[in-house]
Amino acid sequence: MTAFILLRILQAIPVMLVVSLVSFLMFAHVGDPVAIMLGQDHTPEQREALVRDLGLDQPVLVQYWRFLGNAIAGDFGLSYRLSRPVAELIAERAPATLELAFTAAALALLVGVPMGVYTGLYRNSWISRLFLTFSLIGVSLPTFLIGILLILVFSVWLGWLPSFGRGETVQIGWWTTGFLTWSGIKALILPAITLGLFQLTLIMRLVRAEMLEVLRTDYIRFARARGLSNRAVHFGHALRNTLVPVITIAGLQLGAIIAFAIVTETVFQWPGMGLLFIQSVGAADIPVMAAYLLLIAAVFVTINLVVDLLYYAVDPRLRADRGAAGAGGR
Amino acid sequence: MALPGAAAALLARWRESDLWWSFRRSPVAVGAALVALLCIGGALLAPWIAPHDPFDLAGLDLSNAFKPPAWDAEGDPAFPLGTDGQGRDVLSAILYGARISLLVGLSATAFATLLGVLLGLVAGYAGGTADAVLMRIADVQLTFPSILVALLVNGVVQASLPRELHGALALYVVIFAIGISEWPKFARTVRGSTLVERNKEYVLAARVIGLGRARIMLTHVLPNVLGPVLVIATLNLGLAILAEATLSFLGVGVPPTQPSLGTLIRIGNDFLFSGEWWITIFPGAALVAMVLSVNLLGDWLRDALNPKLR
Numbered sequence: 001m002t003a004f005i006l007l008r009i010l011q012a013i014p015v016m017l018v019v020s021l022v023s024f025l026m027f028a029h030v031g032d033p034v035a036i037m038l039g040q041d042h043t044p045e046q047r048e049a050l051v052r053d054l055g056l057d058q059p060v061l062v063q064y065w066r067f068l069g070n071a072i073a074g075d076f077g078l079s080y081r082l083s084r085p086v087a088e089l090i091a092e093r094a095p096a097t098l099e100l101a102f103t104a105a106a107l108a109l110l111v112g113v114p115m116g117v118y119t120g121l122y123r124n125s126w127i128s129r130l131f132l133t134f135s136l137i138g139v140s141l142p143t144f145l146i147g148i149l150l151i152l153v154f155s156v157w158l159g160w161l162p163s164f165g166r167g168e169t170v171q172i173g174w175w176t177t178g179f180l181t182w183s184g185i186k187a188l189i190l191p192a193i194t195l196g197l198f199q200l201t202l203i204m205r206l207v208r209a210e211m212l213e214v215l216r217t218d219y220i221r222f223a224r225a226r227g228l229s230n231r232a233v234h235f236g237h238a239l240r241n242t243l244v245p246v247i248t249i250a251g252l253q254l255g256a257i258i259a260f261a262i263v264t265e266t267v268f269q270w271p272g273m274g275l276l277f278i279q280s281v282g283a284a285d286i287p288v289m290a291a292y293l294l295l296i297a298a299v300f301v302t303i304n305l306v307v308d309l310l311y312y313a314v315d316p317r318l319r320a321d322r323g324a325a326g327a328g329g330r
Numbered sequence: 331m332a333l334p335g336a337a338a339a340l341l342a343r344w345r346e347s348d349l350w351w352s353f354r355r356s357p358v359a360v361g362a363a364l365v366a367l368l369c370i371g372g373a374l375l376a377p378w379i380a381p382h383d384p385f386d387l388a389g390l391d392l393s394n395a396f397k398p399p400a401w402d403a404e405g406d407p408a409f410p411l412g413t414d415g416q417g418r419d420v421l422s423a424i425l426y427g428a429r430i431s432l433l434v435g436l437s438a439t440a441f442a443t444l445l446g447v448l449l450g451l452v453a454g455y456a457g458g459t460a461d462a463v464l465m466r467i468a469d470v471q472l473t474f475p476s477i478l479v480a481l482l483v484n485g486v487v488q489a490s491l492p493r494e495l496h497g498a499l500a501l502y503v504v505i506f507a508i509g510i511s512e513w514p515k516f517a518r519t520v521r522g523s524t525l526v527e528r529n530k531e532y533v534l535a536a537r538v539i540g541l542g543r544a545r546i547m548l549t550h551v552l553p554n555v556l557g558p559v560l561v562i563a564t565l566n567l568g569l570a571i572l573a574e575a576t577l578s579f580l581g582v583g584v585p586p587t588q589p590s591l592g593t594l595i596r597i598g599n600d601f602l603f604s605g606e607w608w609i610t611i612f613p614g615a616a617l618v619a620m621v622l623s624v625n626l627l628g629d630w631l632r633d634a635l636n637p638k639l640r
Contacts, residue, residue, distance in 0.1 A: 015473070140621065141618060142575060144595070145595070148610060152607055156607075163603075255474070259477060267599075281485035281489075289485055
């Protein structure tokens, strides 16, 4: 077990190094940072002084080493666009994105799993057909169109829910939360549905397929033969065995939720990291882009690592296989 | 008009093939093919069938702005799906926009297919270090959602290009970014089939008579690994069109001078609150029709070519 964990962590390090090298190269060589920072009018002496200040006259490897050190310490320099420390900008916006992503994921799980169980158990009822049709729509509509349609119906026509921003937020330490005010919760509803809908349909279809598979197995037939109640068979035996793949996919989908948060935040003008990133791409604000890239890479590598370890912990069959295959490099 | 002999023979063969039979028996596939043909036909023929020229600034009349669709009481039959804020005909804009969406989707898919197939062939046939390096890169890239990769590549390339080139090159940058984000799927599939083919007797025979590596890969192995590629490419076309629409909706995709469906949806989004829903909903519906029909065709093709499901 320890060897496996160590191996996985060792495999994660090169990924992070490659990503950090890409973001460093972006930082140092995309556009001309010196010209951007100095503006239009500057003397060659000013330019030279700044180059020396920034350490751009030193070998690339030395620069990269310093970039790595700074990144680990959380220092990504100043945003070209807003002239504020990048770390501060990101820390300010992280709560908005994390609350949105958390709500969307919770929605997808809490609604998707029961819908999947229902459609798996009663596969021919008209409600199941309705759910399946609905899930086809969820898969085919692009995220931004779902958001636009929701805004059109619930904000423009019905006027029930706000269509942009976070509403009122409460400050707790450095964290701002929208969970504690009525307007904050109302503002969260539409973006969370937009972001969670695709994952919801995915989880529903997955649970349904797994349930259909499990219900055909011998141990379910045996459980019925023992005279167990439907409830015990369905939830105690069938559902529990479908949960392993569901946990894996749900974990991996967390990354997709964070990626598509960029789109959702743009549609709803949600003041999170994704909106910051898009605005930075538009303005060629390299320090923010580099920091976001590193942050996202760290999140993805961590999620993959945790899912792998969870899988290992949950499914005993994998242990023997991995031990043999692991030596040859997977 | 007499068809040339070869084409006629090909058509006859197609008529008798399993694929045609399974196609005719699947109402979903036929329906999807009709919708897809409608979308593609509309896009290709836009300059001839569009009622107005959306790029002709002289033809725009601000007094025509914000006309609702023709069936509305205030609608104008000259503008079947209404007009936008500058008096531009929405239907014409959609036809021309579908052209751009389709162009980017097809080019990006072609690029991803070419790159993925070549790298997959090399990785599978050469093995060793080339294989390890290429597959490691593919693994790392598959860790991230492809839309994120496309966004980043697009952002980095645009930031490193001089400003004055942006307008001219933006379309190619988007195609490149989306293509780059999709190649690992192709490379992995092709690598897998190449590993199987590599040890077959016909490859051994080719090696024995002294053919070069490149020749064996391209003329002997390649035709035998292309089957699954067709299915992946079809399914990927829908994804590529959606990726382009998403980038353009975010305002970092194709330039505003060549509006795609995604750009039209973004522009229309600003008018949602003043009640002009048709400016954004119709391009959205066109996008969904296009992507859904392509996806359903891809699904059908995958099942039809899968011998286990027959």
